Structures are given as structure tokens and as C-alpha cells.
Amino acid sequence: MSNNKPAIIIDSDIPFIQGVLEPFFCTKYIKSADINSQTIKSASALIIRTRTKCNQELLEGSSVNSIFTATIGNDHIDMKYCTENGIAVYNAAGCNANGVVQYVITSLFITGRSFKRDVFRDKLGIIGAGNVGERLAATATRLGIEVMRCDPPLKVRLQEDPLFFSEEKLIERGVDTSFYPDRSGLSSSDYFSLNQVLNSCSVISFHVPLNEETTGMCSKEFMSSINQGAVLINSSRGEIFDEDEVIRCRSKLGALISDVWSGEPEINPKYLEVTNIATPHIAGYSLEGKINATVFTVRNIAKHFKIESLIDFVINYPDEVDSNTIIDSRHSKVEIITCMTEDRFPIMQQDKRLRDNPHNFENLRTEYKYRREFSDSFLKKLEKVANLK
Numbered sequence: 001m002s003n004n005k006p007a008i009i010i011d012s013d014i015p016f017i018q019g020v021l022e023p024f025f026c027t028k029y030i031k032s033a034d035i036n037s038q039t040i041k042s043a044s045a046l047i048i049r050t051r052t053k054c055n056q057e058l059l060e061g062s063s064v065n066s067i068f069t070a071t072i073g074n075d076h077i078d079m080k081y082c083t084e085n086g087i088a089v090y091n092a093a094g095c096n097a098n099g100v101v102q103y104v105i106t107s108l109f110i111t112g113r114s115f116k117r118d119v120f121r122d123k124l125g126i127i128g129a130g131n132v133g134e135r136l137a138a139t140a141t142r143l144g145i146e147v148m149r150c151d152p153p154l155k156v157r158l159q160e161d162p163l164f165f166s167e168e169k170l171i172e173r174g175v176d177t178s179f180y181p182d183r184s185g186l187s188s189s190d191y192f193s194l195n196q197v198l199n200s201c202s203v204i205s206f207h208v209p210l211n212e213e214t215t216g217m218c219s220k221e222f223m224s225s226i227n228q229g230a231v232l233i234n235s236s237r238g239e240i241f242d243e244d245e246v247i248r249c250r251s252k253l254g255a256l257i258s259d260v261w262s263g264e265p266e267i268n269p270k271y272l273e274v275t276n277i278a279t280p281h282i283a284g285y286s287l288e289g290k291i292n293a294t295v296f297t298v299r300n301i302a303k304h305f306k307i308e309s310l311i312d313f314v315i316n317y318p319d320e321v322d323s324n325t326i327i328d329s330r331h332s333k334v335e336i337i338t339c340m341t342e343d344r345f346p347i348m349q350q351d352k353r354l355r356d357n358p359h360n361f362e363n364l365r366t367e368y369k370y371r372r373e374f375s376d377s378f379l380k381k382l383e384k385v386a387n388l389k
Contacts, residue, residue, distance in 0.1 A: 006184035006305070007046035007063075009035065013366060014047060014070050016294040016315055024307055040064060045304075047297060050076045051362075059087065068300050070293040072096060072131065072284070073375045074248040075210040076238065088304060094131030094179055096289030100235050101136045103283035104205050105143070105257060105374075106341040110348065111231055111255040111276055111337040115257070120144055120333065125201030126234065127217075129154055129191070134181035136205065142379060143386045146202055148192045155191035162187060169370075179292070196346035198225040202254075203233070210237035218242060223249040231255040235283040243271040250274045259283040265361040271359055279350045280364040287370040291315045320375050336385050344378065345371050 005026045012016060019025055030039055034053040037058055040046060045066045049056065054067055055078040066088040067077060074091045082089050112119040119221040124140050126133045129151040137147045157164045165183035197204070204226065208214045218234070219240040225234070231254050234241055238261040247270055257277040261267040264281060265372065272278050295315055302310035331339075342348070353364055374382070 007042055008045045009040050009043045010047040011035065011049050011052065011070075014049065014294060014297075015290050015370075017047070017298070020102070020294075020298055020310075020313070021301065024305070024310075037062065045301070047301075048076075052076065052080070054078060054089075056081050059085070066090070066304055068297050068304075070095070070297045073209055075236070080362075090297070090300035090304065092293045092300070094125060094181075095292035095296050096284030097132040097135045097181075098288060099284040099286030099289040099332065100132045100207070100234045102137055102286065102341075102345055102371075103140050103279075104233055104234050104373050105139060106338075106345045106347055107277045108203060108231065109338040109341055111257065112334045115254060117231075117254070118334060119337075122146075122203045122231070123148060123201045125150065125197035125204045127151075127194070127197065127204060127206045130207065130209075131181060132235075133205075133207035134183060136207065137376075138181065139379065142383055148197050149190060150192055150194050152191075152193075153212045155188050157258070158186070158188040158191070180297075182250055195225065198222070198227070202228075202229065203231040206236040206240055208236055208240060215239050216242045218246060220245050223252065223254040226252065228252055228373065229254040232259065233257040235259040238264060243268050247271055247274055261361075264381055265365070267358055267361055269358060272355065277347060277351050278354050279347060280354050280361050280368070282350060282365060282368045285365075285368050285370055286373045288317055288373045290370055291317060320372060320377075333385055333388055337382055340378075340382060340385070341374075344374065 005024065008021060008025040008027055010027055010029050011032050013032065018029065035048065035052050038376065040058065041062050043062065043064055046064055047068045047070065049069065050071050050073070053076050059081065064087060066236060067082065068090045070092050072091065072095060074094055077089055080088065089264060097205065109119055111117065123146045125148050126137055126149050126352060129137060129149040133149065133151065137149055140147050163169055165186065167177060167184065170177050170180065208217070223245055241262065243262050246256065255276040256274060258275050259279045260281050261271070298310055298313040301307065302313065354361070
């Protein structure tokens with residue numbers, strides 16, 4: 001390798017990337033646990049996941065001038081420090097959004113079957129209607145489930161500019177519309193306050209980024225306002241929930257579903273005990289999501305380092321294997337859809353693995369075998385069932 005190539009450190013658990021950047025960089029693949037101030041000292045760039053905390057302790061004294069995280073969020077990166085020190089930061093916004101939607105829909109129907117609950121009579125409150133939340137809203141709507149969106153910043157943007165999400169405005173802002181949720185038919189009236197959502201909805205699903213405003217958002221006040229018997233879902237970030245408060249108010253909930261946990265990979269056993277579905281932060285771990293994360297990351301690198309040949313980098317999804325689930329009309333719509341979605345994504349297997357060995361959280365996550373997402377053809381089958389009389 002030429003010494004003139006910039007050095008780049010890559011988390012070795014990021015899939016589908018090995019061999020892609022070698023023509024342009026001196027690459028070194030390291031486990032996240034071994035990414036530290038010494039191993040990155042001479043690197044120009046980092047490609048990381050959420051397990052690498054990019055802060056002053058890690059970065060000070062290094063040559064790092066750009067960070068690429070193959071994740072939706074960037075709460076593991078000290079943005080203030082990076083801005084002050086001229087370090088560019090890129091994330092893979094929306095990369096695993098459809099995988100998280102799959103998680104929420106599947107778990108919602110599983111609890112529907114378990115508690116003899118007619119999911120189609122539920123009203124779904126979506127806290128945070130960004131890349132994930134909007135896709136969830138669209139999918140739930142396709143299945144005939146009523147939704148209410150809560151996203152104050154988006155509501156304000158639409159109030160100020162009703163055409164904010166039009167294709168023309170998106171292109172003006174440089175948004176890549178090829179992987180962006182369609183909000184063109186929405187107006188500010190489609191977004192509701194948190195109180196309106198809590199008062200009206202029997203299912204609440206969180207899809208907000210972790211920041212100062214959202215940390216501990218599911219608090220004593222929140223739990224006092226939620227409807228008796230509501231289903232509460234967190235596939236966002238663990239620290240958004242005050243877990244002790246949720247435990248204290250657990251009897252008020254119909255079901256509690258959690259993919260994320262405060263203090264990961266160490267998790268609160270008492271909180272685990274009161275959940276109905278518990279998984280080791282794998283909601284977004286779909287094959288398509290992992291491919292997207294690498295594609296978005298490589299394109300971000302191409303943009304930053306001006307590598308023309310990688311600007312339109314793509315990894316094709318493998319051919320889909322059709323579901324073998326037999327639709328039995330003797331069963332209810334909830335039971336049929338539960339069987340279909342669980343066949344594609346057997347969540348309860350992951351629940352059992354976590355409960356059997358909660359101290360093995362990180363390995364359960366790292367060793368998870370990527371599943372296939374709901375394709376459009378599969379969703380059409382679900383729609384067909386949902387529309388049965």
C-alpha cells in the first residue's frame with residue numbers, strides 16, 4: 001500500500017465493506033472494544049458503530065478529521081467537540097428504518113395474539129416521525145391501523161412552509177429522495193401534541209433521537225398520562241425511558257416491548273422481568289438495513305474525500321425467498337398476520353435468548369443473523385389479510 005493514502009480505521013463488525021475502500025485508503029479493521037486513543041492516533045478517518053464513543057478522550061491528539069457512523073443516530077458522538085475541532089461527522093440516516101418498522105409491527109401483532117387484543121381497533125401513537133416513524137405510520141396505515149404522529153419540529157416546519165416536504169423543496173435542500181419517506185401528502189394538521197397522543201392512543205411507539213430533550217422522556221408525568229392498558233414500545237434508545245418509573249407504573253400497561261436498554265450492554269434485570277418482549281437491540285438488524293448502512297457510509301466517504309467512482313456505490317440485495325406460511329381463514333386476521341410476520345421475523349426466539357443469558361447481551365447482538373425485511377410484495381399479502389371481512 002502507498003503511504004500517501006490516508007489511514008482509515010474501520011469497525012470490523014461492519015459488514016459488506018471489506019475490500020471496498022482499499023484502493024483509496026490504508027485500511028485497518030478493529031473490533032469496537034479495541035478502538036481507543038492509541039489505535040486511532042494516526043488515522044485520518046473512522047468508520048464506527050454505536051459502541052464507539054467519539055469524545056475528547058478518544059479523539060484528542062489524533063489525526064482524525066472525519067467520522068462516519070454506519071448508524072441512524074449519532075448520540076455516541078460528541079458533536080460539540082467535533083464541531084469545535086473541525087471534525088466532520090456523517091451518519092447513515094434511515095438505513096435500517098424498515099427493519100425497525102418490521103420489529104414494531106411484528107411485536108404489536110404478537111402481543112395482540114397473546115392478549116386477545118384486536119390490533120385493528122388500536123390507535124398507534126408514533127413519538128418521533130422521522131425516517132423510522134414516518135415509515136411506521138405508512139405501514140400501519142396500509143394495514144388499516146389508525147395512527148397519530150407526534151413530532152413538534154416537523155409540525156412547525158410544515159406550519160412555516162406547507163411545501164417543506166415537496167420533492168422540489170427536498171431537491172433544493174440536497175436531500176437524496178431515493179431513500180426518504182414520502183411526506184408529500186401531509187400537512188401540519190397530521191401532527192399532534194404529546195398530550196393528544198397519550199389521551200387518544202392505546203399503543204405508543206418511540207422513534208426519537210437521544211438528546212438532552214428526549215433523555216428520560218418516558219417519565220413519571222408521561223406514565224401518569226398514558227391510557228390504562230396501553231402497549232408501550234421502545235426501539236429507539238434505552239435512555240429515553242426512566243426504567244425505574246416504568247417498573248413502578250408497570251401495572252398500568254397492557255404490554256411492554258423493549259429492544260433498547262439504559263446502560264447497554266449492562267441491562268437492568270428488574271426491567272427485563274417486567275417486559276413482554278425483550279430483545280438485544282436488534283430491531284434494525286435486517287440484511288437490507290446492514291447493506292444500506294454500508295452503502296450510505298461509503299457514499300458519505302466518497303462525498304467527503306471526493307472519490308467519484310464511489311459516489312453511486314451500491315450493493316444489490318439478494319433475491320427474496322417467499323414465505324411458506326399457509327393462510328388459514330378459520331383464524332382471526334390478527335392470528336394470521338402474526339403467523340406471517342413471525343415466520344419472517346421470529347422475535348420470541350431472540351426474547352428467549354436474552355432472558356436465558358442477559359449478561360451475554362453484546363454477543364447476542366453481534367452474533368445475530370440478519371433477517372430479511374418485509375418486501376413490498378409481502379406487505380401486499382398482509383394488506384390482503386387485513387382487508388378480509
